[in-house]
Amino acid sequence: MLLRILLSIFFFGSIFLFPWFVTVLLGIALLFLSSGYEVILGGVLLDLLYAAPAPTFFNTAFLFTVVFFVLALLAFFIKKQLMMYPQSR
Amino acid sequence: MFPWGLLLVGLIGSAVVGANTLSSGMISGALLSTGKPLWRAEASISSSLSNLALHFRFKQGLINENRELKERIEELELSRVTSEALREENSSLLRLLNRTDNRRQIVGSVLTRPSRTLYDTFIVDVGLAEGLQSGAHVFAEGGVAIGTIGDVYEDTAIVSLYSTPGRVTDVYVGEDAIAVEATGRGGGDFEIRLPRGVEIVEGSPIVFSTLGGSGVLGVVEKVINAPADPFQTIFFSSPVNVQGLRMVMIDL
Numbered sequence: 018m019l020l021r022i023l024l025s026i027f028f029f030g031s032i033f034l035f036p037w038f039v040t041v042l043l044g045i046a047l048l049f050l051s052s053g054y055e056v057i058l059g060g061v062l063l064d065l066l067y068a069a070p071a072p073t074f075f076n077t078a079f080l081f082t083v084v085f086f087v088l089a090l091l092a093f094f095i096k097k098q099l100m101m102y103p104q105s106r
Numbered sequence: 107m108f109p110w111g112l113l114l115v116g117l118i119g120s121a122v123v124g125a126n127t128l129s130s131g132m133i134s135g136a137l138l139s140t141g142k143p144l145w146r147a148e149a150s151i152s153s154s155l156s157n158l159a160l161h162f163r164f165k166q167g168l169i170n171e172n173r174e175l176k177e178r179i180e181e182l183e184l185s186r187v188t189s190e191a192l193r194e195e196n197s198s199l200l201r202l203l204n205r206t207d208n209r210r211q212i213v214g215s216v217l218t219r220p221s222r223t224l225y226d227t228f229i230v231d232v233g234l235a236e237g238l239q240s241g242a243h244v245f246a247e248g249g250v251a252i253g254t255i256g257d258v259y260e261d262t263a264i265v266s267l268y269s270t271p272g273r274v275t276d277v278y279v280g281e282d283a284i285a286v287e288a289t290g291r292g293g294g295d296f297e298i299r300l301p302r303g304v305e306i307v308e309g310s311p312i313v314f315s316t317l318g319g320s321g322v323l324g325v326v327e328k329v330i331n332a333p334a335d336p337f338q339t340i341f342f343s344s345p346v347n348v349q350g351l352r353m354v355m356i357d358l
Contacts, residue, residue, distance in 0.1 A: 033144050036221040054115050061119035065126055065134050066141065067223035069256040069264055072272030079123055080224060086116035093109045 021050040028055070032062050037081075044085055049096070053089030060085030135259030138229060142262060145217040145229070210358040211245075212236055216351045217262070226270040226292050230354060233261045237358050245355045246346040249321035251314040252294075255356065263356075267348060268323060269294050277323055278313045279340070280306055288312065288323070294344035296324055299337045312342050 028043040040063065044056045060081040068078035096102040126133040214230035222228070232238055242255045244265050253267040268275045273290040277298070284304060288296040300306065306329050314323040324342040331338045 033141050034148055036219075037223050053109075053112055057112065057115045057119050061122055062137070063223060064123045065137055067218070067225055067227050067229070067264070068123070069225050069227045069266040069270070071225055071266075071270045072274075073270075074225070074272075078127055078225075079120055082116070082119045082123055086112070086119070089112050089116075090109065093112060 021047070024050060025055050028059055029062070032059055032066065037063070041084075045088065045092075048088060048092035053092055056085045056089055057082065131257040131259060134257060134264075135262070138259055138262040141229075142217060142231065149217075211355045212238070212358055214244075214263075214354050214356050216354060219349050219351075220267060220293065221349055224271075224292075226267045226290070227256065227264050228267075228348075228351070230263050230265055230356070231261065232356065233259045233263045235261055238263050238356060239358075242357045244357075245321060246344075246348075246351060247353070247355075248346070249355075250344060250346050251321050251323050252344060252346065252348060252351075252354065265354070267294070269296055269344065269348070275314070275323065279326075280304060280310065283313070288342070291341075294324075294346070294348040296342050296344075298340040298342070300340060302331060302336060302338045304338070306338070306340050 024043065024047045028040065028047050031040040031043050040059065044059055047056055060083075063081035064078050068080070070076040070078055074080045122133065212232055214232040217229040217231055220226050220228045230244075238255060238258050240255055240258050243251060244253045244255060246252050251268065253265045253270075256264040256266040258264075266273075267290070268288075269290040269292055271290055271292045274287045275290070275296075277286060277288045278284065279286055279298060279300070284300070286298050286300060288298050291297055296312070298312075306326060308326050308329060310326050311322045312324045312326065314321055322345060324344050326340055326342045328341045329338055330341070
């Protein structure tokens with residue numbers, strides 16, 4: 018639980034202070050300790066803070082929300098297959 | 107069982123981002139104002155740390171570096187004099203054509219680096235209060251064009267770089283000032299496709315606009331000619347390191 022709280026603080030802090038790939042790595046790490054809700058919120062925060070429509074991203078401002086949502090879904094299904102995670106998580 | 111909770115949070119998050127876009131960044135403005143003191147503190151701490159690191163350097167290394175820097179200053183001073191003469195000549199030519207350069211600009215301090223996000227944007231500490239408008243051109247030192255203002259908030263604004271992946275910018279290239287479209291590749295890098303017959307030399311400048319003194323957009327880094335391809339690909343980069351920018355000039 019303590020690790021989850023610490024990682025969450027680092028994750029949200031990294032949105033303001035570190036390059037995007039650090040945030041993504043911390044988000045992936047956090048996905049294995051939490052249900053993934055805070056990671057999606059982090060994606061929303063990233064998009065709200067820095068987004069500008071870019072042609073490569075289909076001129077939308079949802080990139081990190083979508084990426085973190087997909088990662089959270091993937092983590093959910095992966096964790097279901099792993100014995101070390103209880104089904105309730 | 108499907109994670110309906112995650113889906114709900116994802117949908118609510120997307121709705122918030124969508125509502126923010128439709129309301130011209132109402133939530134973003136509030137968030138950026140919250141982050142401003144944090145970014146200021148970060149800049150101050152990193153500056154103090156880099157000053158601290160200076161205390162642990164060897165004397166001989168500093169002497170050598172000092173000598174090299176003095177030589178470099180002399181070179182740059184020569185280049186500055188030439189550039190000043192050219193600028194004056196350019197101004198007088200513009201006056202002859204009744205195209206006086208009477209732009210008003212404001213200095214903005216850079217709060218975040220473009221590396222903080224994949225969108226290739228950064229945040230400046232000036233906004234609506236200073237009369238900033240969306241779409242205004244942003245320049246680095248020396249008149250190097252780097253981007254335009256995206257969303258503007260009360261005391262902050264988002265700068266979208268010309269090098270944003272996929273963004274297309276009209277530029278002039280080569281001695282004949284051929285008008286072409288440059289496509290952004292992110293981080294201050296661009297790409298141009300031109301027929302192979304056009305001769306482009308590595309190191310030549312890519313100009314953002316020939317009249318009006320808008321400045322240089324980049325310098326040709328590499329020209330790739332594949333035998334099977336009738337086109338050549340020109341890669342060029344901004345002469346300024348967009349990751350290290352501290353101040354920018356913004357058109358009003």
